[in-house]
Ligand SMILES: [Fe+2]
């Protein structure tokens with residue numbers, strides 16, 4: 001599994017370390033893009049940093065494509081599977097490095113590296129639309145045929 005460049009990992013490390021809880025207007029903004037209670041439940045069960053990362057990705061898209069609710073929702077929800085690994089900052093970084101070095105991993109590291117598939121399965125069960133499910137599943141891999149190239153590029157660049 002590819003998790004981006006080393007510099008991206010280092011950047012994310014500091015972002016995650018300094019993320020503040022979503023408050024007031026930010027929470028209402030997230031709620032506006034969620035379609036069902038069950039999505040809200042898994043979104044708000046994420047660590048603060050992952051909530052903020054989802055909201056920032058969603059905002060990046062909403063600025064240029066406010067009418068693309070599907071893309072915005074896909075960005076907002078793409079990392080919900082991360083919460084199953086229950087890994088702290090250091091654990092996540094080590095798991096990502098292990099993946100880059102192609103070392104075998106188990107347990108919470110393996111769950112962390114499989115967060116795309118885990119999140120996609122949940123979102124599919126909740127009835128989220130195909131684009132949301134498919135972006136969650138594939139966002140660390142190659143574009144699946146179920147997502148048009150143009151949409152994929154927008155989503156990937158929002159998930160910097
Ligand atoms: Fe991810």
Ligand SMILES: [Fe+2]
Pocket residue numbers: 053078079159
């Ligand atoms: Fe992400």
